[in-house]
Amino acid sequence: MRFQEFDDPRWPLIADAKFPARYAVSEWGAITPPEKANLRVCLCFPDVYEVGMSYIGYQLLYPFINELDGISAERAYCPWIDMEAAMRRANRPLGSVESDRPLKDFDVLGFTLQHEMSFTNILTMLNLGSVPLKSSQRGDNDPVVIAGGPGSMTPEPVADFIDIFSLGDGESQLPQLLKLLADTVHLSRAERLEAAAELPGCYVPSLVDCYYDDEGVHFSSRKSLPCRRVISSDMDDIAPQSMIVPASGIVHDRVVVELFRGCSRGCRFCQAGMTYRPIRERSIEEVKATVRRLVDSTGWEECSLISLASCDYPGIDALLAQLAGYTTEKNVKISLPSLRVDAFSVDLAQGLELMKKSGLTLAPEAGTQRMRDVINKGVTEDDLFRAVEAAFERGWQKIKFYFMMGLPTETDEDLDGILRLSEQAAEIGRRYSRRAAVNVSVAGFVPKGHTPFQWEAQTTREELSRRGLYLKRNLRHRAVNLKYHESTQSFIEGVLARGDRRVGAAVLRAWELEARFDSWSETFSLDRWLEAFRDVGVDPHWYADRERLPHEGLPWDHIDCGVTREFLWRERLRAIDERITVDCRGGTCHACGWQKRGCEWSGGAS
């Protein structure tokens, strides 16, 4: 062809794709892989490019790993179903963005387990990359497949497919592991995995057996258990130096700077809040320096200051004030990912131009004080209505509420509470503007491992549907718009969230039956998953619907996230008694387990 690019064998496949920019990647800030490297790592994100590029974890790890001596990192994303079909027809392997090197030619593949509905995409990427799906099928010349991220805390459903789970903060866990793998390329796979299992934060499932009886699942191994999560203590030390800027629109298209990791609020439904403890803050000076550094080098117009509870960052208002000069001069807008439910946060948001433009989002999560106390969401009605009043008074027209349904001990009275709060909020709004509106989003609750609710029976699909319809039917106010989430995905999510190793067979079978992009409603099929469970003889209801026994062996007992099972049980009992547990940052340590390991807020408690 007159122009060389048309001779690229990928070009015709890309030209026909629904969203070519997913594959014809155009970016600023990617790192060219060196000619020679001791270890080539491919960071594999199990979703499409635009979703993967919105994940801060890989934006942090990518330059970080590339800085490690002799180690090179590239990236790969999951092809959408049209591209997967085209690649299979054309016999083209899945390769990295940077060099199109096929996944099988990397030394290490690193996946992130962001949510259960991404598991089948992991299998797609392995398969298209010509890597055997099961750990047990891989040989010395196959890449070592690692997985990290929040899902590694409950790893069993994908244990068949992963060689090594990396538990905890990648900045602290990975360097040792990658160096070991680089130094042992000449050893057999078995020897390398044995050696890796000795490192902090490494869980090697092939070296851990599990057996099942009436008391649950039990783990045994020559290696010491539990495997403990590794944390990065110094947030200033690991502040990022650069970010990749995609040329094509992605979901979160902005600079992202972490204020702190961890959370002290103790919401009982929240896995992140439990498994990312303890709190580790970045200093104000480093936050400012990082914002400047990243905005200058990327050219992005917006910067989000993120954490699990950004309004809790000490001196958040001072930080925003100190950034104001720079942001005005550079014409960059600051935003916060979520707001605390109180007037303080609304005041903060008011100062942020970007946040004025979109609707204001608050997450009360439950409709009655009783229910909020059960889940330990420390929000009073007073807080909520003051925040709502502040919002409408300061010019917001639309407010969005996030609630959950299917929570433990929930009754229809709590559902009535959701309606009452929403309608009252709309009434407040109407005093300020005729166009005031309250949008309500209600999600089905899925119990997660390593939380006080890990023993709960998940509310069934039928019951969740009933509750959703109840809400819709009893909604009166014209200014309230309520939507609830389709519960079929929540059911499968529930099975995989608290599944054991036996569930892995169903994940594989579902994939064989063409399950792809299960978090996307356009591709998810409940029937396909039910067929998969039937085919492999696993009962999904046993995992989702069943309340666990107090002393039952749970499929994540061998993973130590730092918070003890005793603490979680205490919190469960307090939930049943409707007793709140105050934010431990305020000075009351509740002995979650981190007090023994240097949490700076424990005040010496043990």
Add this chain to the structure above:
Amino acid sequence: MSRLRLAYEKRKFSCFVRHVELPQLFGRIVRRAGLKVELTQGMSPHPHITMGSALPVGILALRDLAEIWFEELSPLDELLVLLNEKSPDGLRFLAAQEVEGSSLNKVIDSASYWICPRQLEQMDFVSTSVKDVYGDSLLHMEQLHDGIEFALSDPSQNGAGKLVRALVEQEVFAGWSDCCLARLAVGRWNETDRTVTPLL
């Protein structure tokens, strides 16, 4: 405040960036280069950048045009180096010129293209289709050994997409992957030479 007209090429994967995303991309390149773009007035101020007529993704641009309003002006050759240092692979700024007067899209009256079917036997079908699809808007066409070059008037009304869609409809092509396209120049039609003279 200076209004700069820029000629740029979109080669390799950068040609898959959607036209509507280019102002944002250019805005970021300028910011990375440490330069300041003037902001528009009104409800939501954004960088003052105007694009030439839209080009569908997947079509190379050899010399397309855009205008950027800069707050301050740097020497033009320095400017081009700065912009290119901060541009993604495949995107390159070729020339810059300070301009005033009519808007970019009023000054452009024609554009020239190259198309080549992946199956060379289809060349004649494509030629016929070019004539049929564009009618009077077709200023010139030449069938060469390595493709067909053609020039169209009024590029904002007459785009390359029309041609590909017609060929797909006639079942000559199954999809966009069956042909390769490039926009060669954007500018003013020169009747004597029978060519499109690039504006810049």
